[in-house]
Amino acid sequence: MKRSTFYLMLSAMIPIAIILCAATLLLAAAKVGDPAPAFTATASDGKTYKLGDYHGKYVVLEWHNNGCPYVGKQYNSGNMQKLQKQWTSKGVVWFTILSSAPGKQGFVTASDENAYIAKMQAAPTAALLDPSGEIGHLYDAKTSPQMVVINPQGVVIYDGAIDDKPTTDLADVPGATNYVSLALEQSMAGKSVATPATRPYGCSVKYSDSSR
Amino acid sequence: MRLTCVTGRKSQAAFRRAVILSAAVLAVCSTRAHAAGAPIPHGTLELIAEKQWIAAGHPFNLALRFELEKGWHIYWVNPGDSGEPPRVTWDLPAGIKAGAIEWPAPRRLGTPTIVDYGYEDAVTLVVPMHADATLSSQNAAQIAANVKVLVCREMCIPGKAQVSLTLPVKLQPPPASAQSTQFFTEARKAWPRPVPASWKFAIAQTSDSFVLTANLGHKITDVTFFPLAESQVSNASPQTLVPTATGFTLTLRKSDQLLKPIARLKGILVLSGEQPYSIDVPIAKPGGAAGAISSKQMRDQSIPE
Numbered sequence: 001m002k003r004s005t006f007y008l009m010l011s012a013m014i015p016i017a018i019i020l021c022a023a024t025l026l027l028a029a030a031k032v033g034d035p036a037p038a039f040t041a042t043a044s045d046g047k048t049y050k051l052g053d054y055h056g057k058y059v060v061l062e063w064h065n066n067g068c069p070y071v072g073k074q075y076n077s078g079n080m081q082k083l084q085k086q087w088t089s090k091g092v093v094w095f096t097i098l099s100s101a102p103g104k105q106g107f108v109t110a111s112d113e114n115a116y117i118a119k120m121q122a123a124p125t126a127a128l129l130d131p132s133g134e135i136g137h138l139y140d141a142k143t144s145p146q147m148v149v150i151n152p153q154g155v156v157i158y159d160g161a162i163d164d165k166p167t168t169d170l171a172d173v174p175g176a177t178n179y180v181s182l183a184l185e186q187s188m189a190g191k192s193v194a195t196p197a198t199r200p201y202g203c204s205v206k207y208s209d210s211s212r
Numbered sequence: 213m214r215l216t217c218v219t220g221r222k223s224q225a226a227f228r229r230a231v232i233l234s235a236a237v238l239a240v241c242s243t244r245a246h247a248a249g250a251p252i253p254h255g256t257l258e259l260i261a262e263k264q265w266i267a268a269g270h271p272f273n274l275a276l277r278f279e280l281e282k283g284w285h286i287y288w289v290n291p292g293d294s295g296e297p298p299r300v301t302w303d304l305p306a307g308i309k310a311g312a313i314e315w316p317a318p319r320r321l322g323t324p325t326i327v328d329y330g331y332e333d334a335v336t337l338v339v340p341m342h343a344d345a346t347l348s349s350q351n352a353a354q355i356a357a358n359v360k361v362l363v364c365r366e367m368c369i370p371g372k373a374q375v376s377l378t379l380p381v382k383l384q385p386p387p388a389s390a391q392s393t394q395f396f397t398e399a400r401k402a403w404p405r406p407v408p409a410s411w412k413f414a415i416a417q418t419s420d421s422f423v424l425t426a427n428l429g430h431k432i433t434d435v436t437f438f439p440l441a442e443s444q445v446s447n448a449s450p451q452t453l454v455p456t457a458t459g460f461t462l463t464l465r466k467s468d469q470l471l472k473p474i475a476r477l478k479g480i481l482v483l484s485g486e487q488p489y490s491i492d493v494p495i496a497k498p499g500g501a502a503g504a505i506s507s508k509q510m511r512d513q514s515i516p517e
Contacts, residue, residue, distance in 0.1 A: 031468050069370045105367045142293040142326050166296055168370040197469040199442045203368050204294040204326040
């Protein structure tokens with residue numbers, strides 16, 4: 001094969017490969033009832049967390065963006081911190097996930113995030129830094145605060161909104177039905193989750209423009 | 213408006229023109245009953261009445277006019293993947309009731325993976341109002357709209373505004389006012405309209421998609437469907453169009469949040485170069501005989517490009 005032909009073929013294959021990769025990512029997005037896609041991430045505490053290490057435990061994923069008013073509603077009311085404390089005290093692993101790309105709203109360094117956690121008295125197991133958006137895309141996370149619950153068998157049992165009040169009003173927190181708590185309570189009681197998927201209201205996840 | 217005092221023949225003509233112009237501007241302003249725009253994040257909101265007064269026993273229209281800075285948007289009744297629609301609570305005198313917002317056709321906004329439905333630049337939301345026949349003409353009607361609106365570009369800012377109007381109440385219907393009629397006529401142009409009776413629609417479904425087949429009597433090469441309800445259609449998935457000799461088929465991926473079967477699909481259909489249309493189409497059961505179309509039949513119906 002002539003070298004020029006080889007390069008021509010190679011250059012033709014690159015876009016095809018990109019399309020295939022994108023398609024694979026699209027197909028791989030987690031759905032309720034499917035095994036939760038595996039990931040490994042560095043957290044703001046400097047440690048590495050692997051989803052697979054938590055087999056046998058419930059895991060909650062919380063998409064976060066500190067500039068988003070829907071996230072602000074949950075943190076300024078203290079509701080998110082309360083949920084984190086309530087469920088981690090029962091052995092649930094809680095990962096806050098930061099999928100904002102550098103330069104976008106909600107992008108934070110490890111020390112920014114640690115300062116935020118301290119200031120807000122947040123209590124996740126860890127805050128995972130995902131500036132490439134890899135974990136976000138793996139779960140097809142659309143919004144902050146989108147919530148995912150994974151059961152001890154590693155299956156997604158809830159994916160969607162934090163509650164049934166899709167607003168930015170702090171006043172709506174007390175009367176809301178919290179879907180994450182419901183999913184955890186029902187599953188722990190051996191029942192099936194009554195509302196396993198909802199529209200994950202909030203701000204769009206601020207992915208990198210080139211990540212897809 | 214600032215008018216500079218001028219002298220001389222030439223400037224007199226200019227002055228006269230300016231007076232006529234400002235009179236015209238005033239006339240335009242006064243025929244449309246409205247309050248000054250209230251600030252919302254990166255924009256303004258105005259409450260506008262179509263007519264100069266309310267007539268007891270006659271319906272009337274109000275409009276919420278949102279004007280936004282370039283690049284900012286607000287949301288349709290189904291906001292899509294993120295965001296939320298504007299919400300209005302009314303302060304109304306006894307005997308006046310607000311109807312449901314008439315939502316104009318939205319646009320697809322967002323990124324390839326997160327798609328929202330909304331309005332950029334400006335939008336007019338018309339609200340039909342009811343006035344009781346027993347309404348007294350003794351008191352002018354004080355009407356206020358308390359609006360919560362999420363305004364987004366790269367980021368989202370929630371805003372609140374109260375806009376209000378005082379309209380006289382009379383027994384006689386008000387005259388049609390040319391300016392307001394034009395403003396409301398423009399707003400109505402963006403409303404989805406009923407489809408012509410000769411157009412036929414059917415929806416078949418597979419486990420992961422709805423397939424909308426349209427027979428309009430002519431070929432269609434560009435279609436966008438906006439689902440009226442959330443969590444029925446996957447917003448970010450491409451809508452796959454296959455033009456046919458008499459219309460098209462459009463494949464819409466089901467939302468991952470659609471956990472129970474639905475009987476009908478409602479939404480707005482925007483065809484290239486035409487007005488938006490409202491559709492409300494029954495969905496055939498999977499594998500059911502009526503309306504169900506196999507992929508082979510679909511291929512047979514489609515014609516090669």
